[in-house]
Amino acid sequence: MKAFLLFRNRDFDSEHSLPSFTDYLVQDLELNTIFNVMSNGDEFIFDISKKVLLSSLNYVDTILYRQDVIKDCLKNSATVRNLYSIAIEGIGQEKKTYFGFFSKYPDAILHSSIDLLHLFIGTLKKLKKIADEESSKFESEGFKRFFKMIQVELNDEYFETIEEHLRDLEFKNGMLIGVSLGTGNKGKDYLILKSDEKRGNFLDRVFSKKEESYTFAISDRDERGAEALGQIKDKAINSVANALAQSTDHILSFFKMMRTELAFYVGVLNLHDRIVKIGEPICFPEPRPMNERVHDFENLYDISLAIIKEERIVGNEINANGKDLVFITGANQGGKSTFLRSVGIAQLMMQAGIFVPAQRFTANISSGIFTHYKREEDKKMDSGKFDEELKRMDEIANLVQSNSMVLFNESFAATNEREGSEIAKQIVLALVEKNIKVFFVTHMYELSHGFYKQKMDNALFLRAERSTDGSRPFKLKEGEPLQTSYGSDLYKKIFAENQKSLI
Secondary structure (H helix, E strand, O other): OOOOOOOOOOOOOOOOOOOHHHHHHHHHHHHHHHHHHHHHHOHHHHHHHHHHHOOOOOOOOHHHHHHHHHHHHHHHHHHHOOOOOOOEEEEEEOOOOOOOHHHHHHHHHHHHHHHHHHHHHHHHHHHHHHHHHHOOOOOOOOHHHHHHHHHHOOOOOHHHHHHHHHHOOOOOOEEEEEEEEEEEHOOOEEEEEEEOOOOOOHHHHOOOOOOOOOOOOOOOHHHHHHHHHHHHHHHHHHHHHHHHHHHHHHHHHHHHHHHHHHHHHHHHHHHHHHHHHHHHOOEEEEEEEOOOOOEEEEEEEOOHHHHHHHOOOEOOOOOOOOOOOOEEEEEEEEEHHHHHHHHHHHHHHHHOOOOOOEEEEEEEEEEEEEEEOOOOOOOOOOOOHHHHHHHHHHHHHHOOOOEEEEEOOOOOOOOOHHHHHEEEHHHHHHHHHOOOOEEOOOOOOHHHHHHHHOOOOOOOEEEEEEOOOOOOOOOOOEEOOOOOOOOHHHHHHHHHHHHHHHO
16 A cells, blocks of 8 residues: 555655755755744654655746645645644554563464554555545645545455454464474474364254264473474564564555655644644745746745744845846845745745745755855864865765755855955856856855846846835835945944943
């Protein structure tokens, strides 16, 4: 049995390791804030949500497949959470039948598997009941196939057959063993045979005519005989015990995969509940093929900031269709970094098949999403800040591909502006030439204005606005880069507050 809730034709590999550069994404985009909300304290959901969100999908149909599943989850959240609980219950049954040291003996394996199958039957029947009662409420291809698989494979005949086999394996009427004679009249090919003895009532069994047979009994004191008989029994039930153990492993692996894939959707439900509570809008984005250049959104906001502040955040409306390069300049504390983070998070969420924090969002798929943010100098650095920036850029250069997206935040500002601008210019030109989409937040006027003067058709220039009274509306608009970032506003604010505190 397969869940196929995250992908149309394969299971999700929860054991795969994420690329090293995703650590930068988590740090720069503050993704742990999102993972913590999704997990709601559950470490397993945290781990799965992180792996799914950072394992970007690269095809439109796969994203839409998962979007449809999530839409079903949002409409039937109680049922989805119940399915997740059933998966956890199924996995937990294994601990109730643990035989420890004795599990290496065929007889122990057999009885352990029988006990576990009895428990599994109860859990599978709960799953079948949900499929029968709730499947009509789901519309996505993923859930329709999932419930149909449950109804077909876990039908009444399946339960009757497995329960009959379990009754036979209790051997209430003794065990019938078949064996062939090998070299030296030693036994081989031990098998358990199904008895053809008819089960009648008590009187039928007592007074029915018995066929002539030869029997012998082992004395209660014959330890060697009992040991030999036990060995014969173990050889006979070995294949049955292994087959039964494989059956339990198959069911257990299904519960584990079901739990893994549903864990992500439970995380999505937790995130949705938090955003609804804050009152922010969400939408299901329109993914476009990788080779297109589309980036168009309305009221896109930083979901991490909204979660931290627990209030609505100012969003932005931008049309960057046909653009490979977007420069973001303007006032300090004007929302540039927040905007950049919102772009990266939305792209990741779209390519995970999730809703995005916006009123409307359309973008082409990226083959990879990378961040290059400035770092504060610390004791762990082997060299200076600028050398560390170049080292991280080298790592990105070795991984980035055509149609990737790279987000720069105040990069290469650790040296003087002329040198930093020239290095950044050459890097940006090389990336754009390789058909890589670039978003660049910078205070380096020489860099941003140098590109602005070229009047590139595939470049967009955004500026964080400053009101006449010095306040920041946190809105970005198209505009020519300015030489000032209004640092004097911060100076006045800081020293004015200090003067008030001294008075």
